[in-house]
Amino acid sequence: MLKNVLDNKENYQPSLSIDCVIFGFHDNQLKVLLIKTKHSHEWALPGGFVPVDEDIDDAAVSVLYGRTGLKGIFLRQFATFGAVKRNSIDFSNRVLNFYGIPLDEGKWYTNRFVTVGYYALVDFLQAVPQPEGKNEIVEWIDHHVVPDLILDHKKILDKALETLRMELNLMPVGYNLLPEKFTIPELQKLYETILGRKLDRRNFLRKITAIGILTKLDEKKSNVAHKAPNLYSFDQDKYNEVVKNGLHQGW
Amino acid sequence: MLKNVLDNKENYQPSLSIDCVIFGFHDNQLKVLLIKTKHSHEWALPGGFVPVDEDIDDAAVSVLYGRTGLKGIFLRQFATFGAVKRNSIDFSNRVLNFYGIPLDEGKWYTNRFVTVGYYALVDFLQAVPQPEGKNEIVEWIDHHVVPDLILDHKKILDKALETLRMELNLMPVGYNLLPEKFTIPELQKLYETILGRKLDRRNFLRKITAIGILTKLDEKKSNVAHKAPNLYSFDQDKYNEVVKNGLHQGW
Known part of the structure; x- marks a missing residue:
């Protein structure tokens, strides 16, 4: 996957990525959709790169679908993360090593990436995550017991939850999350x-x-x-x- | 300025910019700080590029200071704009022409730029805009009569105002905008x-x-x-x- 992107890097927006925080609600539990990375054995938010010919909002939809099989759900941009040290060279080199990509061929990937965060709230019983490739693990994890995440993904997740809570003051929630008739x-x-x-x-x-x-x-x-x-x-x-x-x- | 950036483009985040919507309030008027571009005779939001060694939030502060002389004010990121067609090749070429930069040397500039929007609310009587260079016009313009803006800057401005209005439901405003004692x-x-x-x-x-x-x-x-x-x-x-x-x- 990364190899593919690097081989066609002129087709992708340089130094820009998308990360999606997908909250799943069902029966009074709030979970987060996470992906276990093969390279670091840590968990990560579903994310990806942005094709040069795609609007970033559309790219977020594609990323989500490609990594999780989820489609047609409400995705909302909430913040963009661009600290200089958000992706360390150590981390990038580890990933390149894992995929057997020589460091000089992977330079594009080791630059600082600015990432645009999107969040959604879905019924996790109705969403069936489809991992990409057989080794990928995609799981709903209770938001109280989220393990260590790669890079600044924990910070992105916290900010998404903060935004969701704040937006409860601005809009209703519940549709698609509760049964048709509810108390x-x-x-x-x-x-x-x-x-x-x-x-x-x-x-x-x-x-x-x-x-x-x-x-x-x-x-x-x-x-x-x-x-x-x-x-x-x-x-x-x-x-x-x-x-x-x-x-x-x-x- | 653009020539400088292009000559040192490895020092800037590729395809990424910052745009600042500075609302000025005084005596029951709400104005917006705009810059008249030399190349198109249209107005634009104060904006700029992001050094690779600077956090985007810090870059926003620098951009604002460099373009307007404003420092130490509350700047808040509100949205990131990344439609494929947000900067047209026509526009980019016009700018390159204006600065006498050959199109092949300016390729970096003609790519799709994703821009991160920041907004602030200041007392416009206390903020003295300092144009960069003697030909630049920086002006407070009443938000009701904003003229045509370059690219998608009108959309960015509208979204900033929408955000500001929404945030009135989440936080107080007034400090720094009203006299110390007020009714x-x-x-x-x-x-x-x-x-x-x-x-x-x-x-x-x-x-x-x-x-x-x-x-x-x-x-x-x-x-x-x-x-x-x-x-x-x-x-x-x-x-x-x-x-x-x-x-x-x-x-």
Whole structure:
């Protein structure tokens, strides 16, 4: 793969890469999609290079699909990382060695790469990662127990989570992550899992209904012992409108 | 300048640039700092290239200082722009022609450049732009009447303004933009100018005081006809804390 890129390096944007932080949510767990690199036995974010004839946003979609089999999901650019020492020459040389590429042929790869970070939030049960090649390991790992990552990938991951939490103040989440019909406590659990803290039940109910994206159904959750909670669904038009225009709850 | 960069292109990150959107606020006006390019007679955002031995965030600070004389101000990265057609070959060739650089020597410059956008908000009366070279025009232009800009700079500017407005929901603004002592109506005007819309007086008062960054002074605004409004100042420790941790008003 790297050999291929180096042999055709004029087709790739020099010193630029893409890294994707894919959060997976299901049943009150928040996980991150990581790839175990063959060269360093460390874990990494799915990432890749940018073809010169592709918009960076499209390249992010391609990278994601190529490395994980995930397609058609919401990907959002959140930050660009360009510290001088973000990729060390030691690391680059180790990778080149692993692939048996002479260091002078791999010079393109050892330069400082600036990387554009994208994040997404998907239902991890519905996303089936497809590793590229049989030796690659792609796994959903609980965000509480993420192991050491290569380069500054931990910093990229932390920034993505910080952005996701911040964006909960700007847009709704839940569509594609919850079943079609859900209860308010289930929606609250989703928010609590992403935010990593408990929320007050009444406050949450008041704020979430004020957004105007919920339709109260004439149905109650079954198989619940007593006082079955009401079921809701998202009003998709209103939901999309709020995603587009923002919550406007601030000023 | 471009000739210099091309002669030392191994010292610069290839195909990467920085563009800065500097908003200037004073007395209920929101302006943008623009540079009139010599080659196209169009206006442009202050921008530049990234030295290989500099972090991109530091390069943004240098670019800003080098092009405008502004230093020590809050600069925040907001988005990276990398559409394939963002810089056209026509435009690049026109610039090379203007500087008398043969097209084959200028190839480095004609590649697709991905640009990292930064924005800042300063008091434009306190910032004195220093054009580089005597032919350069650097000007504060009212954001309502921004003329045509080169490349995708209008898009970058629009995105910066959108980000600034969105970030009003996440952090306070006002410090460095208002006099040390100010009234709530003055602070409200600042918010209204940035947001481009009127705000309800009572709602604003309630929300802004709830943040807990204001100190009510034992002083009233003088030279006001009747019912002089109270003066306030920012509690700087609390202000900085909220800037750092976010408003947390959402959930």
